[in-house]
Structure formats: C-alpha cells, structure tokens
Amino acid sequence: QGNASGVAQNSNFMPYGGGTRLCAGSELAKLEMAIFLHHLVLNFRWELAEPDQAFVYPFVDFPKGLPIRVHRIAQEEEGEE
Ligand code: HEM
Numbered sequence: 001q002g003n004a005s006g007v008a009q010n011s012n013f014m015p016y017g018g019g020t021r022l023c024a025g026s027e028l029a030k031l032e033m034a035i036f037l038h039h040l041v042l043n044f045r046w047e048l049a050e051p052d053q054a055f056v057y058p059f060v061d062f063p064k065g066l067p068i069r070v071h072r073i074a075q076e077e078e079g080e081e
Contacts, residue, residue, distance in 0.1 A: 043072060044070040044072055047070075047071070048067075048068060049067040049068055050064065050067060052064045052065075052066045052067070
C-alpha cells in the first residue's frame with residue numbers, strides 16, 4: 001500500500017514482519033548476509049552482464065535488475081580463504 005500519490009512509504013518495508021510475530025531468525029539472517037557480502041566483496045570481481053540504467057523515482061531501481069557476472073579472484077597464498 002502507499003499514499004494517494006502512489007509513493008511507497010517507509011513503514012511498508014517490513015521484511016521480517018513485526019510485533020509478537022517478528023521473525024525469530026532476523027538477526028541470524030542479517031549476520032549471514034553480512035558474512036556473504038564480506039566474501040563476495042573480498043574474493044570476487046564483479047562485471048556487468050548487460051548494460052542497465054538506474055531510475056530513481058519512485059525509488060532507486062534498475063529496469064533489468066542490474067545483472068552481474070562474478071569471477072573468483074585467484075588466491076595468492078595457499079590455504080587462504
Ligand atoms: C532474509 C531472511 C528472512 C526473512 C526475510 C524472514 C521473514 C520472516 C517473516 C516475514 C516472518 C513472518 C512474520 C509474521 O508472521 O508476521 C517470519 C517468521 C519467522 N521466521 Fe523468518 N525470515 C528470514 C530468515 C529466518 C531465519 C534464518 C530463521 C531461523 C533460523 C527464521 C525463523 C523464523 C521463525 C521461527 C518465524 C516465526 C516467528 C513467530 O511466528 O513467532 N527466519 N520470518
């Protein structure tokens with residue numbers, strides 16, 4: 001739902017629900033995402049799979065979803081994760 005102008009409101013973004021039925025795994029889920037992003041940034045190169053152009057209204061998004069291709073960076077030291 002949004003307001004009369006159709007612009008989404010912040011309170012509509014509740015990915016983990018709320019109140020007494022708040023997601024029991026929300027903190028674990030956020031920790032897992034942080035660890036995943038840490039490894040994705042440190043160990044992979046990203047390149048655009050196809051050109052895409054951001055739009056900013058009513059929110060920032062990409063028409064094609066900004067598809068990327070990732071390549072693992074060769075490890076310099078044996079046994080290093
Ligand atoms: C990005 C990851 C996750 C999202 C977006 C998510 C989202 C949600 C949502 C929307 C609900 C429903 C809340 C309601 O009934 O109103 C929920 C409930 C629940 N989630 Fe998650 N969840 C995620 C990950 C997890 C993980 C990793 C666990 C456990 C390890 C978990 C355990 C639960 C449990 C037990 C409930 C039921 C809570 C209750 O009704 O008391 N979730 N989650």
